[in-house]
Amino acid sequence: MTATLTPRPDASARPARPVRRIGLVGWGAIGRVVGTALAEGHIPGAELTCIIDNRPLVDAPAPQLSFEDALTVCDLIVEAAGQAVVREWAERVLNSGADLLIASTGALVDPELTGRLRAAGPGRVYFTGGAVGGLDLLQAVRGLGPLTSVTLTTTKLPATLHQPWMDAELTERLRTTTEPVEVMRGTARDVPVKFPKSTNVAASVALATGDPALVQVVVVADPAATLTRHVIEAAGPHGTYRFEVAHRPDEANPATSQVVPHAVLRSLGAVVGRAGQIL
Template identity: 50%
Template sequence: MKVAVLGCGAIGGVVARALAAGAVPGAALAGVVHREPVDPPDLPVLDASAAIAAADLVVECAGHRALVETGPAVVAAGKDLLVVSVGALTDPALLPALERAGSGRVHLSTGAIGGLDLLRAAAAMGGLRRVRITTTKRAPALVQDWMDDAERARLVSATAPVELRRGPAREIAAAFPKSANVAAAVALAVGDWDLVEAAVVADPAAARTAHVIEAEGVAGEHRFEIRNAPSEETPTTSAVTPYAVLRAIGDLVSTGAVIR
Protein backbone atom coordinates (compact mmCIF):
# COMPACT_ATOMS: atom_id res chain seq x y z
CA MET A 1 0.00 0.00 0.00
CA LYS A 2 1.45 3.35 -1.05
CA VAL A 3 0.77 6.01 1.58
CA ALA A 4 0.95 9.79 1.21
CA VAL A 5 0.97 11.96 4.32
CA LEU A 6 -0.54 15.44 4.52
CA GLY A 7 1.53 17.38 7.03
CA CYS A 8 5.02 16.85 8.36
CA GLY A 9 4.78 18.12 11.92
CA ALA A 10 4.56 16.37 15.27
CA ILE A 11 2.19 13.73 13.87
CA GLY A 12 2.86 13.61 10.13
CA GLY A 13 6.64 13.73 10.47
CA VAL A 14 6.71 10.72 12.79
CA VAL A 15 4.28 8.79 10.59
CA ALA A 16 6.15 9.57 7.37
CA ARG A 17 9.58 8.65 8.74
CA ALA A 18 8.26 5.42 10.22
CA LEU A 19 6.72 4.46 6.88
CA ALA A 20 9.94 5.35 5.08
CA ALA A 21 11.84 3.10 7.48
CA GLY A 22 9.53 0.16 6.80
CA ALA A 23 7.90 0.18 10.24
CA VAL A 24 4.52 -0.91 8.83
CA PRO A 25 4.88 -4.16 6.84
CA GLY A 26 3.01 -3.92 3.57
CA ALA A 27 3.00 -0.11 3.51
CA ALA A 28 5.45 2.27 1.83
CA LEU A 29 5.73 6.04 1.87
CA ALA A 30 4.75 7.72 -1.41
CA GLY A 31 5.59 11.21 -0.16
CA VAL A 32 4.58 14.06 2.11
CA VAL A 33 2.67 17.27 1.45
CA HIS A 34 3.40 20.27 3.62
CA ARG A 35 3.13 24.06 3.63
CA GLU A 36 6.37 24.97 5.36
CA PRO A 37 8.89 27.04 3.34
CA VAL A 38 11.70 24.53 3.94
CA ASP A 39 11.26 20.92 2.80
CA PRO A 40 12.28 18.11 5.15
CA PRO A 41 15.64 16.91 3.81
CA ASP A 42 15.03 13.24 4.50
CA LEU A 43 11.58 12.76 2.94
CA PRO A 44 10.12 12.89 -0.59
CA VAL A 45 7.94 15.99 -0.96
CA LEU A 46 4.98 16.10 -3.37
CA ASP A 47 2.27 18.60 -4.09
CA ALA A 48 -1.26 17.53 -3.20
CA SER A 49 -2.23 16.43 -6.71
CA ALA A 50 0.89 14.32 -7.17
CA ALA A 51 0.46 12.78 -3.73
CA ILE A 52 -3.12 11.75 -4.45
CA ALA A 53 -2.11 10.28 -7.80
CA ALA A 54 0.76 8.29 -6.28
CA ALA A 55 -1.03 6.93 -3.21
CA ASP A 56 -3.51 4.21 -2.36
CA LEU A 57 -4.09 5.83 1.03
CA VAL A 58 -3.76 9.50 2.02
CA VAL A 59 -3.29 10.21 5.73
CA GLU A 60 -4.39 13.67 6.85
CA CYS A 61 -2.11 14.94 9.63
CA ALA A 62 -2.25 18.63 8.76
CA GLY A 63 -5.29 20.05 10.54
CA HIS A 64 -8.85 21.04 9.80
CA ARG A 65 -8.10 23.30 6.85
CA ALA A 66 -6.11 20.61 5.05
CA LEU A 67 -8.94 18.11 5.48
CA VAL A 68 -11.51 20.53 4.07
CA GLU A 69 -9.31 21.56 1.16
CA THR A 70 -7.82 18.20 0.17
CA GLY A 71 -10.06 15.46 1.59
CA PRO A 72 -12.78 15.59 -1.11
CA ALA A 73 -10.18 15.36 -3.89
CA VAL A 74 -8.70 12.23 -2.29
CA VAL A 75 -12.05 10.45 -2.13
CA ALA A 76 -13.03 11.71 -5.60
CA ALA A 77 -9.89 10.05 -6.99
CA GLY A 78 -10.99 6.73 -5.54
CA LYS A 79 -8.28 6.75 -2.89
CA ASP A 80 -8.78 5.97 0.79
CA LEU A 81 -8.51 8.79 3.32
CA LEU A 82 -7.45 8.38 6.96
CA VAL A 83 -8.58 11.40 9.00
CA VAL A 84 -6.60 12.46 12.08
CA SER A 85 -8.23 15.89 12.55
CA VAL A 86 -11.62 14.43 13.42
CA GLY A 87 -12.54 17.70 15.14
CA ALA A 88 -13.09 19.17 11.68
CA LEU A 89 -16.19 16.99 11.50
CA THR A 90 -17.93 19.39 13.88
CA ASP A 91 -19.09 20.82 10.55
CA PRO A 92 -22.13 18.55 10.03
CA ALA A 93 -21.84 18.81 6.27
CA LEU A 94 -18.20 17.74 5.98
CA LEU A 95 -18.37 13.97 6.57
CA PRO A 96 -21.37 13.47 4.23
CA ALA A 97 -19.58 15.61 1.64
CA LEU A 98 -16.44 13.47 1.92
CA GLU A 99 -18.41 10.24 1.66
CA ARG A 100 -20.29 11.48 -1.41
CA ALA A 101 -17.21 12.84 -3.16
CA GLY A 102 -16.26 9.58 -4.83
CA SER A 103 -15.48 5.90 -4.44
CA GLY A 104 -12.66 6.30 -1.92
CA ARG A 105 -13.35 5.26 1.67
CA VAL A 106 -13.06 7.53 4.72
CA HIS A 107 -11.46 6.14 7.89
CA LEU A 108 -11.17 7.94 11.25
CA SER A 109 -8.15 7.64 13.52
CA THR A 110 -8.68 6.98 17.23
CA GLY A 111 -5.84 9.42 17.94
CA ALA A 112 -4.87 9.81 21.58
CA ILE A 113 -7.73 7.94 23.26
CA GLY A 114 -9.13 4.44 23.71
CA GLY A 115 -12.40 2.83 24.67
CA LEU A 116 -14.20 3.88 21.51
CA ASP A 117 -14.94 0.28 20.56
CA LEU A 118 -16.82 -0.28 23.83
CA LEU A 119 -18.71 3.00 23.45
CA ARG A 120 -19.81 1.97 19.95
CA ALA A 121 -20.98 -1.39 21.27
CA ALA A 122 -22.83 0.18 24.20
CA ALA A 123 -24.57 2.65 21.90
CA ALA A 124 -25.62 -0.19 19.59
CA MET A 125 -26.86 -2.36 22.47
CA GLY A 126 -29.57 0.01 23.59
CA GLY A 127 -28.24 3.53 23.71
CA LEU A 128 -26.43 5.67 26.24
CA ARG A 129 -28.06 8.02 28.73
CA ARG A 130 -25.01 10.10 29.53
CA VAL A 131 -21.55 10.56 28.02
CA ARG A 132 -18.99 13.05 29.29
CA ILE A 133 -15.37 13.73 28.39
CA THR A 134 -13.09 16.03 30.36
CA THR A 135 -9.74 17.02 28.84
CA THR A 136 -7.01 18.56 31.01
CA LYS A 137 -3.84 20.12 29.61
CA ARG A 138 -1.16 22.56 30.61
CA ALA A 139 -2.44 26.11 30.36
CA PRO A 140 -0.14 27.45 27.57
CA ALA A 141 -1.28 24.65 25.24
CA LEU A 142 -4.88 25.84 25.49
CA VAL A 143 -4.51 29.51 24.49
CA GLN A 144 -6.84 30.18 21.54
CA ASP A 145 -7.09 32.98 18.95
CA TRP A 146 -10.66 33.77 20.02
CA MET A 147 -9.61 34.59 23.60
CA ASP A 148 -9.31 38.23 24.54
CA ASP A 149 -6.25 39.60 26.34
CA ALA A 150 -7.85 39.30 29.76
CA GLU A 151 -8.77 35.65 29.24
CA ARG A 152 -5.30 34.80 27.91
CA ALA A 153 -3.71 36.50 30.92
CA ARG A 154 -6.00 34.66 33.33
CA LEU A 155 -5.13 31.38 31.65
CA VAL A 156 -1.34 31.68 31.57
CA SER A 157 -1.15 33.12 35.10
CA ALA A 158 -3.43 30.54 36.72
CA THR A 159 -1.97 28.78 39.75
CA ALA A 160 -4.74 26.17 40.04
CA PRO A 161 -6.90 24.20 37.56
CA VAL A 162 -9.35 26.37 35.58
CA GLU A 163 -12.32 25.00 33.62
CA LEU A 164 -12.23 27.00 30.39
CA ARG A 165 -15.40 25.80 28.74
CA ARG A 166 -18.06 23.10 29.07
CA GLY A 167 -20.76 22.26 26.55
CA PRO A 168 -21.82 19.95 23.72
CA ALA A 169 -18.97 18.06 22.05
CA ARG A 170 -19.47 19.86 18.73
CA GLU A 171 -19.05 23.27 20.39
CA ILE A 172 -15.97 22.31 22.43
CA ALA A 173 -14.20 20.53 19.56
CA ALA A 174 -14.72 23.60 17.36
CA ALA A 175 -13.47 25.98 20.05
CA PHE A 176 -10.28 23.99 20.75
CA PRO A 177 -9.38 22.48 17.35
CA LYS A 178 -5.88 21.32 18.38
CA SER A 179 -6.87 20.02 21.80
CA ALA A 180 -10.40 18.60 21.61
CA ASN A 181 -10.32 16.20 18.67
CA VAL A 182 -10.98 13.60 21.36
CA ALA A 183 -14.41 15.08 22.07
CA ALA A 184 -15.29 14.74 18.40
CA ALA A 185 -14.01 11.15 18.33
CA VAL A 186 -16.21 10.21 21.29
CA ALA A 187 -19.28 11.86 19.75
CA LEU A 188 -18.70 10.08 16.44
CA ALA A 189 -18.23 6.75 18.25
CA VAL A 190 -21.56 7.00 20.07
CA GLY A 191 -23.28 8.51 17.04
CA ASP A 192 -24.74 11.52 18.85
CA TRP A 193 -23.06 14.93 19.01
CA ASP A 194 -25.75 16.35 21.32
CA LEU A 195 -25.50 13.58 23.91
CA VAL A 196 -21.80 14.05 24.60
CA GLU A 197 -20.85 16.78 27.07
CA ALA A 198 -17.24 17.96 26.87
CA ALA A 199 -15.13 20.11 29.15
CA VAL A 200 -11.63 21.55 28.79
CA VAL A 201 -9.56 22.26 31.89
CA ALA A 202 -6.26 24.14 32.08
CA ASP A 203 -3.97 22.90 34.84
CA PRO A 204 -0.59 24.64 35.32
CA ALA A 205 0.69 21.57 37.17
CA ALA A 206 -0.36 19.01 34.53
CA ALA A 207 2.68 17.01 33.44
CA ARG A 208 0.57 14.92 31.07
CA THR A 209 -2.54 15.43 28.98
CA ALA A 210 -5.52 13.75 30.64
CA HIS A 211 -8.80 12.59 29.11
CA VAL A 212 -11.51 11.16 31.36
CA ILE A 213 -14.45 9.55 29.53
CA GLU A 214 -17.56 8.54 31.47
CA ALA A 215 -20.66 6.85 30.04
CA GLU A 216 -23.86 5.29 31.35
CA GLY A 217 -26.47 3.26 29.52
CA VAL A 218 -28.20 -0.09 29.15
CA ALA A 219 -24.82 -1.82 28.83
CA GLY A 220 -23.66 -0.50 32.20
CA GLU A 221 -21.34 2.19 33.50
CA HIS A 222 -17.96 2.86 31.88
CA ARG A 223 -15.06 5.09 32.82
CA PHE A 224 -11.76 5.46 30.96
CA GLU A 225 -8.90 7.65 32.12
CA ILE A 226 -5.99 8.33 29.77
CA ARG A 227 -2.89 10.32 30.69
CA ASN A 228 -0.67 10.90 27.69
CA ALA A 229 2.82 12.34 27.53
CA PRO A 230 2.79 15.44 25.29
CA SER A 231 4.81 15.61 22.10
CA GLU A 232 8.17 17.27 22.65
CA GLU A 233 7.75 19.09 19.33
CA THR A 234 4.16 20.26 19.82
CA PRO A 235 2.75 20.19 23.38
CA THR A 236 -0.85 20.40 22.12
CA THR A 237 -0.39 16.92 20.62
CA SER A 238 -0.06 13.68 22.57
CA ALA A 239 3.15 11.84 21.75
CA VAL A 240 1.25 8.58 21.19
CA THR A 241 -0.98 10.01 18.43
CA PRO A 242 1.28 9.22 15.45
CA TYR A 243 1.61 5.65 16.68
CA ALA A 244 -2.18 5.33 16.74
CA VAL A 245 -2.08 6.48 13.10
CA LEU A 246 0.58 3.91 12.24
CA ARG A 247 -1.49 1.20 13.91
CA ALA A 248 -4.51 2.27 11.84
CA ILE A 249 -2.43 2.06 8.65
CA GLY A 250 -1.28 -1.41 9.68
CA ASP A 251 -4.91 -2.47 10.22
CA LEU A 252 -5.82 -1.26 6.74
CA VAL A 253 -2.92 -3.23 5.24
CA SER A 254 -3.50 -6.39 7.26
CA THR A 255 -5.58 -9.29 6.00
CA GLY A 256 -5.37 -11.16 9.31
CA ALA A 257 -7.39 -10.91 12.50
CA VAL A 258 -7.46 -7.40 13.92
CA ILE A 259 -8.76 -6.30 17.33
CA ARG A 260 -11.00 -3.26 16.76
Protein backbone atom coordinates in the same frame (compact mmCIF):
# COMPACT_ATOMS: atom_id res chain seq x y z
CA MET B 1 -32.49 -23.37 5.45
CA THR B 2 -30.61 -25.10 2.60
CA ALA B 3 -28.79 -23.24 -0.13
CA THR B 4 -26.40 -24.01 -2.94
CA LEU B 5 -23.37 -21.84 -2.38
CA THR B 6 -20.64 -21.27 -4.93
CA PRO B 7 -17.20 -22.24 -3.54
CA ARG B 8 -14.87 -19.33 -2.87
CA PRO B 9 -12.13 -18.94 -5.55
CA ASP B 10 -8.90 -20.69 -4.58
CA ALA B 11 -6.66 -18.31 -2.61
CA SER B 12 -3.79 -18.85 -5.06
CA ALA B 13 -6.04 -17.62 -7.90
CA ARG B 14 -6.78 -14.35 -6.11
CA PRO B 15 -4.47 -11.41 -6.89
CA ALA B 16 -1.97 -10.56 -4.09
CA ARG B 17 -2.94 -7.46 -2.15
CA PRO B 18 -0.97 -4.54 -3.60
CA VAL B 19 1.27 -2.55 -1.26
CA ARG B 20 -0.63 0.62 -0.32
CA ARG B 21 1.00 3.86 -1.52
CA ILE B 22 0.75 6.34 1.32
CA GLY B 23 0.68 10.13 0.96
CA LEU B 24 1.31 11.73 4.34
CA VAL B 25 -0.07 15.23 4.92
CA GLY B 26 1.75 17.15 7.68
CA TRP B 27 5.39 16.83 8.67
CA GLY B 28 4.99 17.89 12.29
CA ALA B 29 4.83 16.16 15.68
CA ILE B 30 2.59 13.37 14.34
CA GLY B 31 3.75 13.23 10.73
CA ARG B 32 7.48 12.92 11.44
CA VAL B 33 7.01 9.84 13.61
CA VAL B 34 4.49 8.27 11.22
CA GLY B 35 6.59 9.06 8.13
CA THR B 36 9.81 7.76 9.67
CA ALA B 37 8.17 4.50 10.75
CA LEU B 38 6.65 4.03 7.29
CA ALA B 39 9.96 4.80 5.56
CA GLU B 40 11.67 2.23 7.80
CA GLY B 41 9.13 -0.41 6.74
CA HIS B 42 7.43 -0.83 10.14
CA ILE B 43 3.94 -1.18 8.63
CA PRO B 44 3.73 -4.27 6.42
CA GLY B 45 1.71 -3.54 3.30
CA ALA B 46 2.33 0.23 3.29
CA GLU B 47 5.04 2.34 1.69
CA LEU B 48 5.65 6.06 2.16
CA THR B 49 5.19 7.43 -1.36
CA CYS B 50 5.20 11.18 -0.71
CA ILE B 51 4.79 13.92 1.87
CA ILE B 52 2.66 17.05 1.63
CA ASP B 53 3.46 19.99 3.88
CA ASN B 54 3.18 23.79 3.85
CA ARG B 55 6.92 24.28 4.27
CA PRO B 56 9.78 23.12 2.05
CA LEU B 57 11.20 19.98 3.72
CA VAL B 58 14.91 19.22 3.81
CA ASP B 59 15.01 16.08 5.94
CA ALA B 60 12.07 14.10 4.57
CA PRO B 61 12.45 10.40 3.66
CA ALA B 62 10.13 10.65 0.62
CA PRO B 63 9.51 13.22 -2.14
CA GLN B 64 7.47 16.30 -1.20
CA LEU B 65 4.52 16.74 -3.57
CA SER B 66 1.57 19.08 -3.92
CA PHE B 67 -1.78 17.65 -2.81
CA GLU B 68 -2.95 17.48 -6.46
CA ASP B 69 0.13 15.50 -7.52
CA ALA B 70 -0.13 13.22 -4.48
CA LEU B 71 -3.63 12.20 -5.56
CA THR B 72 -2.27 10.93 -8.88
CA VAL B 73 0.26 8.56 -7.24
CA CYS B 74 -1.16 7.58 -3.81
CA ASP B 75 -4.03 5.29 -2.88
CA LEU B 76 -4.20 6.18 0.81
CA ILE B 77 -3.79 9.67 2.27
CA VAL B 78 -2.92 9.99 5.97
CA GLU B 79 -3.93 13.39 7.33
CA ALA B 80 -1.80 14.71 10.20
CA ALA B 81 -1.96 18.43 9.44
CA GLY B 82 -5.11 20.06 10.80
CA GLN B 83 -8.88 20.36 10.52
CA ALA B 84 -8.64 22.84 7.63
CA VAL B 85 -6.96 20.18 5.50
CA VAL B 86 -9.86 17.79 6.12
CA ARG B 87 -12.38 20.49 5.22
CA GLU B 88 -10.53 21.47 2.05
CA TRP B 89 -9.36 18.08 0.76
CA ALA B 90 -11.31 15.14 2.19
CA GLU B 91 -14.00 15.07 -0.48
CA ARG B 92 -11.47 15.40 -3.29
CA VAL B 93 -9.36 12.58 -1.83
CA LEU B 94 -12.35 10.21 -1.72
CA ASN B 95 -13.56 11.22 -5.19
CA SER B 96 -10.06 10.59 -6.59
CA GLY B 97 -10.42 6.96 -5.45
CA ALA B 98 -7.87 7.20 -2.63
CA ASP B 99 -8.78 6.28 0.94
CA LEU B 100 -8.29 8.80 3.75
CA LEU B 101 -7.20 8.24 7.36
CA ILE B 102 -8.01 11.31 9.48
CA ALA B 103 -6.27 12.49 12.66
CA SER B 104 -7.98 15.92 12.77
CA THR B 105 -11.38 14.45 13.59
CA GLY B 106 -12.66 17.82 14.84
CA ALA B 107 -13.58 18.66 11.24
CA LEU B 108 -16.07 15.78 11.29
CA VAL B 109 -18.51 17.39 13.73
CA ASP B 110 -19.80 19.50 10.84
CA PRO B 111 -22.86 17.64 9.49
CA GLU B 112 -22.65 19.41 6.14
CA LEU B 113 -19.09 18.10 5.62
CA THR B 114 -19.84 14.58 6.86
CA GLY B 115 -22.90 14.47 4.55
CA ARG B 116 -20.66 15.30 1.59
CA LEU B 117 -18.07 12.72 2.67
CA ARG B 118 -20.72 10.02 2.97
CA ALA B 119 -21.81 10.80 -0.60
CA ALA B 120 -18.20 10.89 -1.91
CA GLY B 121 -16.15 7.96 -3.15
CA PRO B 122 -15.03 5.45 -4.24
CA GLY B 123 -12.37 6.16 -1.57
CA ARG B 124 -13.19 5.22 2.03
CA VAL B 125 -12.71 7.38 5.10
CA TYR B 126 -11.21 6.16 8.39
CA PHE B 127 -10.39 7.96 11.63
CA THR B 128 -7.82 7.16 14.26
CA GLY B 129 -8.66 6.96 17.96
CA GLY B 130 -5.69 9.27 18.47
CA ALA B 131 -5.14 10.21 22.10
CA VAL B 132 -8.21 8.44 23.53
CA GLY B 133 -9.05 4.79 24.15
CA GLY B 134 -12.22 2.76 24.54
CA LEU B 135 -13.77 3.97 21.29
CA ASP B 136 -14.14 0.46 19.89
CA LEU B 137 -16.12 -0.57 22.99
CA LEU B 138 -18.30 2.55 22.90
CA GLN B 139 -19.02 1.83 19.23
CA ALA B 140 -19.97 -1.73 20.16
CA VAL B 141 -22.24 -0.54 23.01
CA ARG B 142 -24.30 1.41 20.46
CA GLY B 143 -25.40 -1.98 19.13
CA LEU B 144 -27.34 -2.40 22.41
CA GLY B 145 -29.10 0.94 22.05
CA PRO B 146 -28.29 4.61 22.52
CA LEU B 147 -26.18 5.88 25.41
CA THR B 148 -27.94 8.34 27.70
CA SER B 149 -24.89 10.38 28.76
CA VAL B 150 -21.32 10.87 27.57
CA THR B 151 -18.80 13.25 29.13
CA LEU B 152 -15.21 13.98 28.16
CA THR B 153 -12.97 15.96 30.51
CA THR B 154 -9.70 17.08 28.93
CA THR B 155 -6.97 18.64 31.08
CA LYS B 156 -3.90 20.19 29.47
CA LEU B 157 -1.15 22.72 30.12
CA PRO B 158 -2.61 26.24 29.81
CA ALA B 159 -0.32 27.32 26.94
CA THR B 160 -1.64 24.48 24.76
CA LEU B 161 -5.20 25.77 25.16
CA HIS B 162 -4.71 29.46 24.43
CA GLN B 163 -6.78 30.55 21.40
CA PRO B 164 -6.93 33.76 19.32
CA TRP B 165 -10.66 34.23 20.17
CA MET B 166 -9.99 34.45 23.94
CA ASP B 167 -10.34 37.89 25.54
CA ALA B 168 -7.49 39.63 27.38
CA GLU B 169 -8.74 38.54 30.79
CA LEU B 170 -8.87 34.82 29.97
CA THR B 171 -5.55 35.05 28.12
CA GLU B 172 -3.92 36.59 31.18
CA ARG B 173 -5.59 34.06 33.48
CA LEU B 174 -4.20 31.19 31.41
CA ARG B 175 -0.75 32.80 31.48
CA THR B 176 -0.63 33.34 35.23
CA THR B 177 -2.86 30.76 36.88
CA THR B 178 -1.42 28.51 39.55
CA GLU B 179 -4.60 26.40 39.72
CA PRO B 180 -6.83 24.53 37.25
CA VAL B 181 -9.09 26.82 35.17
CA GLU B 182 -12.17 25.56 33.32
CA VAL B 183 -11.81 27.25 29.92
CA MET B 184 -14.83 25.82 28.14
CA ARG B 185 -17.83 23.60 28.73
CA GLY B 186 -19.91 22.65 25.71
CA THR B 187 -20.76 19.78 23.42
CA ALA B 188 -18.53 17.93 20.97
CA ARG B 189 -20.34 19.90 18.28
CA ASP B 190 -18.79 23.19 19.53
CA VAL B 191 -15.58 22.45 21.41
CA PRO B 192 -13.29 20.97 18.68
CA VAL B 193 -13.90 24.03 16.53
CA LYS B 194 -12.87 26.36 19.38
CA PHE B 195 -9.66 24.39 20.15
CA PRO B 196 -8.81 22.96 16.73
CA LYS B 197 -5.35 21.69 17.63
CA SER B 198 -6.11 20.29 21.06
CA THR B 199 -9.62 18.81 21.39
CA ASN B 200 -10.03 16.56 18.36
CA VAL B 201 -10.53 13.82 20.94
CA ALA B 202 -14.00 15.25 21.65
CA ALA B 203 -14.96 14.67 18.04
CA SER B 204 -13.46 11.17 18.14
CA VAL B 205 -15.65 10.32 21.14
CA ALA B 206 -18.64 11.73 19.24
CA LEU B 207 -17.82 9.64 16.15
CA ALA B 208 -17.74 6.54 18.36
CA THR B 209 -20.88 7.31 20.34
CA GLY B 210 -22.84 8.62 17.36
CA ASP B 211 -24.07 12.09 18.35
CA PRO B 212 -21.82 15.15 18.89
CA ALA B 213 -24.66 16.95 20.70
CA LEU B 214 -24.83 14.19 23.34
CA VAL B 215 -21.13 14.46 24.26
CA GLN B 216 -20.56 17.02 27.04
CA VAL B 217 -16.99 18.31 26.96
CA VAL B 218 -15.13 20.10 29.76
CA VAL B 219 -11.76 21.66 28.89
CA VAL B 220 -9.47 22.43 31.82
CA ALA B 221 -6.18 24.32 31.77
CA ASP B 222 -3.93 23.16 34.59
CA PRO B 223 -0.36 24.41 35.08
CA ALA B 224 0.35 21.17 36.97
CA ALA B 225 -0.75 19.01 34.04
CA THR B 226 2.65 17.72 32.99
CA LEU B 227 0.63 14.80 31.66
CA THR B 228 -2.35 15.48 29.38
CA ARG B 229 -5.45 13.80 30.78
CA HIS B 230 -8.61 12.67 28.97
CA VAL B 231 -11.43 11.08 30.96
CA ILE B 232 -14.42 9.59 29.12
CA GLU B 233 -17.49 8.68 31.19
CA ALA B 234 -20.53 7.18 29.52
CA ALA B 235 -23.75 5.54 30.66
CA GLY B 236 -26.74 3.83 29.12
CA PRO B 237 -29.39 1.23 29.96
CA HIS B 238 -26.86 -1.57 29.43
CA GLY B 239 -23.93 -0.36 31.49
CA THR B 240 -21.53 2.36 32.57
CA TYR B 241 -18.11 3.01 31.09
CA ARG B 242 -15.05 5.00 32.15
CA PHE B 243 -11.74 5.39 30.33
CA GLU B 244 -8.98 7.58 31.70
CA VAL B 245 -5.62 8.23 30.05
CA ALA B 246 -2.66 10.43 31.02
CA HIS B 247 -0.11 11.05 28.27
CA ARG B 248 3.27 12.70 28.12
CA PRO B 249 2.99 15.59 25.65
CA ASP B 250 5.20 15.82 22.56
CA GLU B 251 8.25 17.94 23.42
CA ALA B 252 8.13 20.14 20.32
CA ASN B 253 4.34 20.46 20.27
CA PRO B 254 2.90 19.92 23.77
CA ALA B 255 -0.68 20.29 22.47
CA THR B 256 -0.22 16.80 20.99
CA SER B 257 0.34 13.73 23.15
CA GLN B 258 3.36 11.57 22.33
CA VAL B 259 1.18 8.52 21.76
CA VAL B 260 -0.83 10.03 18.88
CA PRO B 261 1.49 9.12 15.96
CA HIS B 262 1.59 5.58 17.29
CA ALA B 263 -2.21 5.53 17.33
CA VAL B 264 -2.13 6.65 13.68
CA LEU B 265 0.33 3.85 12.87
CA ARG B 266 -1.87 1.33 14.68
CA SER B 267 -4.93 2.49 12.70
CA LEU B 268 -2.94 2.36 9.47
CA GLY B 269 -1.69 -1.14 10.28
CA ALA B 270 -5.27 -2.33 10.70
CA VAL B 271 -6.33 -0.75 7.38
CA VAL B 272 -3.48 -2.17 5.29
CA GLY B 273 -2.90 -5.40 7.28
CA ARG B 274 -1.45 -8.54 5.75
CA ALA B 275 -1.59 -12.29 6.20
CA GLY B 276 0.94 -13.22 8.88
CA GLN B 277 -0.42 -10.60 11.28
CA ILE B 278 -3.15 -10.91 13.89
CA LEU B 279 -5.15 -7.77 13.26
